[in-house]
Amino acid sequence: MPIPFQYSTAEVVERLARFLRAGIESMHTDAGTAGTTYTLKLRRGEARSFTITEREIDEALAPLKQLNLHDETAMYNDTRYEIVVVEESAAVVRSLREGLSVHDPEAKLHFEISPPSDHYLLWLLMALPADSREMLYMGPSSLIGSFIENDPMANALQIIKRAQNRRVTLKLRSEVKVPLRRFQAAVTSLSFHVAYNLDTALVPLRYLDEVSRRSRISRMRRASADELDPPRRTYVEDLVNHYVLAVSTESSTVQFLSFYHVLEHFFETVFTQDLVHTVQQSLTDPGFSYKRRKDVLQLIKAITKAMPTRGEATTFSEAEALRLCLHRYVSLPDLVKQLDQYDPTLLTHYATAEVAFSKGAPVNLRGSDHEAIMRDLGKRIYSTRNALVHSKDGDKAKYTPFKDEAILLREIPLLRFIAEMVIVSESEQT
Template identity: 55%
Template sequence: MSSLANALLFQMAFNTDIALVPQKELDAISRSSRISRMRRNRPSEIDPPRRTYNEDLIHHYLMAVSTDNPFVEYLSHYHVLEHFYEAVFQDDLITSIQQQITDPAFSYRRKKDIKGLIKTIHKSLKIQNDTITFSEEQALLLTLRSFVEVTDLLDDLDNYDPSLVDYYRDNKVAFANAPEIDLRYSENAAIYKSLSKRIYATRNALVHSKDGEKAKYTPFVDNHLLAKELPLLRFVAERTILRNSSMIE
């Protein structure tokens, strides 16, 4: 879009409070129909609920499904995963510490062993502005490992659009410099690592927009590329919601 066109769009929005934006991409229009074809979309075919779900997760999920904006949809699905970051990270760190202190070779009397324990904790946590934090990317990786089966994700993607798995294998997310991911032929450990990097790099490009930043999302310009990432994250979020549901007894 030319600078003159952008100037006109801004001036119209500034003065009239009306945003004239490009029309939706064709792939955005088709997403709903693809989902409908792979699900039971007739009310008569939908059974009463047999499970209950986390209320916070459902709110984020409904926000994602209700919007036509790929930016909002992506971040809403991401928030489903983000909900678990602190819990899964703490559980993983606790397990790691328990394994070390219960190892028969560990002794609390040996400084070397205590230093090793401190090193484990130090590697996992970091201090920023007097606040103890953890790596969100690592927490995302742990969340994916905990709640998403690669075979289920593959089935979802193949049912939605069989070409997507090859697309993710052959294409980075250009505006985010997010890596390719081979979902079909890689080992699970490599898949989870690539999947977490792709999702997290895309998320960062959406929320960070510093001038000069190499990886950042430009609204409307990058919508087509972002739309390609929505099925992947949607199915990851759905699998996470389902894994954290409870049967109605």
């Protein structure tokens, strides 16, 4: 589809200023071809000034008229393709952010990893929420000031490209016209080629939520490392390991399952405690008699139903254990508050829409029936978990990577905040 961009020059300049921690100092209209010149000044550190003109913005945005948008972040036509990517690697190797340029003469295709093109960067700045500054990993004001000092003629767009030192895009250029699916296949091929040879995952971010979600969390929590206090609680190491894995990866599947593992850690304990309580309630009920065969058989039946035997192993209901965990750890008012702070549209989404690929049930977290909320919340989470795990063909609902990613992304904040409640609840004061 065509790329929507209906912002005025003034709106673009305001967003540039916001990301650079600058204010608009003055505007001057030139009778010549440059149009309006905007002078911006840094708000922090040395109050250095820099400019950008209406003409420079128009020239930067001009290529958008010849491009289309696929998913939410892939920009393309029949000879060009660009998408924002991230690099994930535990190996100490030359970072792909330092640049990559590969040419395939047979396919007449050129691959490049480099900072975003001018039109892509401006479009991304405007497409993301205004408070998503962190998505560009902007350097400190002192670094931005040094760029201006070293190159006084640099305009605002050139400065912001230098200041954001981690966000890169994958660019493909074809010498002949090709359909979109050819570019998509080339992206997949390069991803495998890089992973196989460099032990590095090159992950395309196809949806804006993937690009901005870290800044949403940053907005809710500490703004910088300078504001951190020393920890005053001790946490369960296994839970922290799962949580850190989820936070450290760009893979939505790994994120969801890692947060799920935090809850899963207590399934057997919570389920066993509930079963023991049920048995104790039955044994101490005034209507129960251990001498009455019928009463004993009913108790045995209840235990057997709760913990069926599969082969030689005794199991328990994972779905029921999840429901019990939610009952124990989740504060619905706190969960609603955090979700609303993160994204005000999520609560309505959860209440009205099922998870399409897993048939996860809608759940109205603002409802009045606490038991029904916990039941529906458990169903939504558990069915989604099963769809991620079950990759075989068949009747079971399953998750298809990339195709269903936009849907899964909306489920992750819900499970993240629940996992955090579990971790904090199980911690101890130091």
